[in-house]
Amino acid sequence: MLTLLLKSRILSRWQTSSVLSSYYHSNSGVYGHRKQAVRPGQYVSNNALQNRIENSNVYRLIEAYRLHGHKKATLDPLSLQQEHDPHELSPERYGIMSGSDIIDINGLFYNNNITSMSVSDLIVQLEKQYCDTIAAEFQHLQTEEEREWFAEAFETKHDIDINDERKIDLANLMLKSQAFDHFLASKFTTLKRYGGEGGESMMAVFDEIFRCSAQAGIEEIVICMPHRGRLNFLTCLLNFPPIRIFQKVSGISEIPPGSKGTGDVVSHLYTSVDLNYEGKTIHVSFIPNPSHLEANNPVAVGKCRSKQQTLQEGDYSLTGESQQGDRTLCLQVHGDASFSAQGIVSETFCIAECPHYNVGGSIHFIVNNQIGFTTESNRGRSSLYSSDLAKINGYPVLHVNADFPEDVIKATNIAMNYKHKFRKDVIIDFICFRKYGHNELDDPSFTQPIMYNVIKTRKSIPDSYAEQIVGNGVCSKEDLAGKQQDWSKTLNENFAAVQSKPVEPYDLQRQWSGYRQSPGEVTVWDTGVNTDVLKYIGAKSVTLPEDFNVHPTIGKNHCDRRLQKLVEGEGLDWAAAEALAFGSLIHQGFNVRISGQDVGRGTFSHRHVMLVDQITDEIYIPLNNISDEQSGHLEVANSALTEEAVLGFEYGMSIDNPKSLVIWEAQFGDFFNGAQPIIDTYITSGENKWLLQSGLVMLLPHGMDGAGPEHSSCRMERFLQGCDSSETIIDGDDVNIQILNPTTPAQYFHLLRRQMIRDYRKPVVVVAPKILLRLPAATSSLSEMSPGTHFQPVLGDEKMKVDKVTRVVFCSGKHYYAIQKERDSRNIDNMAIIRLESLCPFPTAELQKELSKYPNAKEYIWTQEEHRNMGPWSFVSPRFENLVGCKLRYIGRDVLGLPAVGIGHIHQSQAQQLITDLFQ
Incomplete structure (x- = not known):
């Protein structure tokens, strides 16, 4: 009865077109079903x-x-x-x-x-x-269907027609790649260029993929690729201006004047370009790569998934994937040694066909050098082939000798057709060699004398193939020479203009048009929402179909409780504030995606944005049914038990579409450890290296609750160490990453909304709560989320009379509530408690303003529940002294070599001693 009464009171009052039309527009989704196994029909007659x-x-x-x-x-x-x-x-x-x-x-x-x-x-x-x-x-x-299809395709591969015109194009493409390598070698003799020599026929793979894509109606291709042959691919097929490579190698920054960035090495360059194949335009997104091998795999897949959602391929919000890959393609290029050895490859395969991560199959192209740096394959892996990992998922593998470019085309054609028909991954194992070793400055004969004695005697693949087609009467030497002379002229002209041609201005294009880099000054954004709209959204967030069988505990403790608090307008908990943030953004036309292990209900069983019918097992997401006109959508992606691949995937989604709020939540804060390469090489450094913006949100549950070393700390000190906030210069919003430690649901509401409302994007690490999720003291009112309100970097103390305050205590996070409770129990009236909600950007001006309120203060203290060598202390201490003009005394736990003790009575003793020391 309570549920019906409260729903009636809220929905009857606020379910009016006038309230919603003044805000946002949208579209919906209803039930989702768990993925069912499909039994194929008989394939053989x-x-x-x-x-x-x-x-x-x-x-x-x-x-x-x-x-x-x-x-x-x-x-x-x-x-x-x-x-x-x-x-x-x-x-x-x-x-x-x-x-x-x-x-x-x-x-x-x-x-x-x-x-x-x-x-x-x-x-x-x-x-x-x-x-x-x-x-x-x-x-x-x-399945039998796949096996029979592949047998037929492979056994008829010689029927794949490669006409004379195509053979000439292929010869010219490989000769062009070879000429580019020779040009770089002659002009930049000390450059590690990771050239394509010994594997020039890889260009045939890329060219065939583009041709097949055009024929199949593919509009968007996302490609990741390591160092080997990367510059050749950029210039010879992706129309990347050679002058940009020559300028970079010459020491000229690729970052245009007026843009903020530090750049990256030449072998990590990337591009986004429209190509014309078969009279059709294909947009290719060639993503940047870090030196951490294979880390770019899930990033590329995530970016491809985002493009599919933009193109509305399939019902991406639930589990239906029927149209995945019809208009998009993900191409992952690998090295042989890293493909078999790097765990992220296996992790990416693990999620390849999971709901919310499936892209309808990827093409995997292994550039098999038969060696990893100086380690032969028999020492670098235990399997027969570097591609054997793919067989875990039941994916086909095509092995091809790089000496035979036409066979390379045939293998690629089969792979593309398989992927398009079955929407599954397929692997091309392209077996080649590195003519000059790992890089052109090595002497590979130190460790592989026999291999490189053989290599020295060989004619190059482009030269051999050119001689072959000339000998077969396909074309003349002069026909090929003409194209190469034109290419040589282009390279020389670009080289001559290196010093005189300026770097082109940085311009955000396509879906990023209208956005900018973050400003140097601090900005404040009104992220409040009309209270009537919030009540309506809040009610809809717990409104279920009449025939839906909700779990009785959820119905009472989640749905009924939220409705009651909405009517009162007070006491809204963390989950309610999150639902209001999600729902209001969705109404505004943004998409929201939350991903991670068990995020539908939440690790601590608090969220419940995805409900499961207790009889039918059907899934229902209330926020996808706010109104019949909503255009935004909530995607709830309960992920596989992996961190690195999933976080890389979410980062890939975030750099593609600025109108999607992408959130990754760790089960516990320090579980991000498994994804450290993605954090270091992409999230914290991506904008500085490549000018790529990301609004990714990382929720890392944190708190010293006696749960032991691995369930306590999100290691915020590591993120603070990785930020570019200065100790001596007052920073604005142009830091590389935000580290926020909110203590109220309203603050969480505002920081989520701010991610989308601003006209630039920044990653944010949220030091997320555990016990605050249900702590009665940690609740907020609707008035704190109403128009005119915003995220506050510093929360001052409204309870103390300023003229009585002699001690000012600074803290961050849930420790505030323990201090406040003790202060109130002791009736202390001379201690003000100030909370740092934003650690980075460091809120210098706001802290100075708070300090100015207390003219009689004699003592300034920093206290934290984390150990002294962890938490914010080492970050805030010099900034308080150098920027705020306030020297702090530390009160807290001593140093420790692990985040927390694992013995309960010692934890309790430390927690009590922490409070005792503060109030002595």
């Missing part, structure tokens, strides 16, 4: 099955080639790999003695022109198909 029975021994031999043929294939361009002749390919093992018997191959072996042949001819065909310079592993695929 009855006639084919009958023929397999009648010729079972022959069919077993064919299946052996499909399973083991790759072991005998000629895949190493250096011919250094030990040759295999697997016993599994011996006809005698299958009772086949005669080679002249004619068999019907319908259903046994796919060939478009021949329906019958002798067993000996079949073996010749099988050797040609499975043991040549292109091989495949696909018998581990999960």
